[in-house]
Amino acid sequence: MEDPVQPRAADPRPRRRDRHGRGMRGPVAPPQVPLSTSRGEAFTDLVQDSVERLERRWPQLTEIEFVVLEVPPVGGPDADWQDEVVPLGGTISAAEGRPARVVVYRRPVEIRTKGREERAHLVHEVVVEQVAELLGLSPESVDPRYGDEE
DSSP: OOOOOOOOOOOSSOOOOOTTSOOOOOOSSOTTSOSOOOHHHHHHHHHHHHHHHHHTTOGGGGGSEEEEESSOOSSSTTOTTTTSOOOSEEEEOOBTTBOOEEEEEHHHHHHTOSSHHHHHHHHHHHHHHHHHHHHTSOHHHHOTTTTOOO
C-alpha cells in the first residue's frame, strides 16, 4: 500500500517576487536619515526652532513647557472663544509640580498659512505672543523683530 501524499514542507526562505527583473534593491537612504517627516513632526520642529531662537535672549524659557495640540478644546472654562476667532495658541499658568505651558494649535495655524515660510513666521509670532503673555511683557520686548515681515 502506498503512503498517502505527504504535505510539502514549508520553504524556510520567504519568496519575493521580482516582477520587473531588477532584483532586490538596497535601502534608499542611510538608516540615520528619516525618509519622511509627518506634518505634525514638521510643525513641532517649527515651534522648537522658534523657542530656540527666543531662548538665546530669554534663558528662563527653559522652565516653560511648549506643547503642540491639534485643535483648541471645545468645552471647558477656558473655551470662551466659541463666538470669536479660533485661537492659534494659549498659555497655561504654572501649578503645583507642573511648569507653565505655551500651547500652539497646529490645525488653525496650518489653515491660515500657505507655505512653509509663511507657517514658520506665523508659528514664531504665536510663540512670541504667548511667551509675552506669560512673562507680562509686550511681544515687541520679547522679540524686537515681532511683526516684521520676514
